[in-house]
Amino acid sequence: MSVVTQLSEQELQEQFEARIAAGEKIEVDDWMPEEYRLALIKLISMHGISEIMGALPEKEWVPKAPTLYRKLGIMAKVQDEMGHGQLLLRVAEDLLKPYGKNRGDLMIDLFEGRLKFHNVFHMETKSWGDAGLIGWLVDGSAIISQTNMLGSSYGPYARALQRICAEEVFHAQHGEAIIMALVEGTPEQRALVQDALNRWWESLLFFFGPASKDTTGTSKQDITIKYKIRVQTNEELRQSFLSKYIPRIQSIGLTVPDPTLHFDEAQNKWIYQEPNWEIFKKIQRNEGPCSQERLALRRSSYENNAWVREALTALVN
C-alpha cells in the first residue's frame, strides 16, 4: 500500500500502460486512469442500455409472432437481450462506484439525453419481416462489433461479452430461420423481406458508426483502440459485415438497395453508397424516427413503477 501511494500519477499511468501493452486484464479494483474509466463507463453503459432499449422494437412483434414455435423463439431472444442489459449494467455500475452513481442515475441520464442508446434501435418496425431481419442482420452486426471487443483489456467487460456473444449466435440463427422461412414462402412473404432490407439498409451501414470523426464531428473509437478495449476501426468492422453478409443476402435472391455496391479488388474493399450521416447525427440527438416514442415507453414505465421501487427500498431498510 505504501509503495502504491509513493508512486506518482505519472508512474501509475506508465505502469498501467505497460500492463495494457503486455495484454494483461484490468480488474475493477485496479488503478486506472480516469480517461480509461470514463471511456469504459460510456461504452459499457451505452451497450447495456442499448440491449434494454433494443428489446422494445422486437417486443412489438412478440405478441404477434405467427406460430407457437416462433412465439417461443422470439420470447427467448428478447429475454436474452434483457439479460445482456442486466449483465452489462452491473459491470458499468461497478465502474461508477467512485462517482457515487448507480443504475437509477443511468436511467435518468437516458431520459435526459446524456446517455445514448444504439442508433439501430431508434428505427421503426413495420412487419414480421423486420423481426426476422433484426435477428439476422442486426444481431449479426452485433456479433461482429462485440467479437471485436472480446479481448478487451477490461476483464469484467471481456467476460460479460464472452457470454453475450455465445447467445448472440443463437439470435442470429433465430433471425436467419425466420428469414429463410419467408424467402422460401409465398411471393408476398418474400416481398416482406426485401422491403425490410430496403428500409433497414441505411441503418445497417450506420450500425458501426462513422469511419472517422471527420464524418460526424465526434468518434470515441480512437481512445478505445489506444487502451485495447477494442481492436478494429468502425470502417474495418463495416467491411467485415459486408464481406460476411453481402454474399448471403444475394444467395437467397435478395437485392441490396445500392446499385453502386461492389467489391473493389484493387483496394480490397467494398465500395458502397455512403448513407446520409446527417440522419445519423439526428438519431444521436434522439431525433430518430422512434427515439422519443421508445424513450417515452421506458420513462412511463419508470414513473408508473416508482411506488414499487419505493416499496422494495423500504423492505431492504
Next chain:
Amino acid sequence: MTNEITPEYKKAVLTVLYQLADDDYLFSYRGSEWLGLAPHIEEDVAFSSITQDTMGHAKLYYTLLEELGEGSADSLAQLRPKEERCNSLLVERPNGEGYYKEAPNYDWGYAVARNYIYTTAKKAKIDALKASSYAPIREVAVKISTELYYHQMHWTTWFTQLCTATEESRSRMMKALQEVIKDAGDLLSFGKSVKHITACELIESEVAIKERWLAIVTPTFEAVEIAIPVLPDPIINGRDGQHTDDLTSAIETMSEVYRSDLAASW
C-alpha cells in the same frame, strides 16, 4: 388407451384440454405485453422467462388437441373465434389502459395480484390432474409442475413483499386483489360440462380443487394479514364460451401475422 376411448370420454378430454390451453395461452399473451416494462431489469428477465414457460405449457396442451384430431396446434391457438374459447375471464382482462405498443399504462400491483391468483389456481389444478384417468394429461401435468414451482415461488414473493412493504403498496395491493377476485369466478370452474368431466375422472372435482387452492394460499394470506378472498360466482363463464371484447382484440393482435396468409408457412 387412446384407441379405446369412447366419443363421450373424448369429448370430456377435449373440454378439459381447451380450458387449460386457452388459459395459459391468454395468460402468456398478457405477460408478453409487459415485456420491457417491468419495475426493474431483473424482473423483466424473470417475468419473461415465466411468460415463455407458460406459452410452452399452452403449446403442450394444443399439441395434445392436435393429436386428438382437432386441427393444427397453431390454428387452434390463433384462429378460433371468441365463442369457441374456454379461457377464464381473468386472463382476458387487459393489463391496464393503452395498447402495448403505444403508451401502455399498466399497474404492477394488478399484475402481481393477477399473476399470484392465477398461478396458485393453476398449481391447484395441475395437482388435481396428476391422477387423471387420461395418461397424456397426467404426463403433461408432471412436466409443468417443475416450472410451475418456480412461478408460484416468484409471484408469492412479490405478493407478500408488496402487501407488507409500505402503506401505499399495501393499499394498492388490496385494491388490485379486489379487482382480480371480482373476475376470478370462473377460474376454478369447469363450466356446464362439469358433471361429465368429473365422472370421467379426468381431474378432481371443483370442490376438491378449491380446497387445494385454499390450502395453497392460506399461509400467504395469513402471513400478510389479509382475509382470504372468497371466489365469487362467475359474472360470465369463460369455460362456456362467454367472453368480453377484450378477448376479441387480444386474438386479433396475437394472430395478425398468422392470419395474413393461412396457407403460408411461417
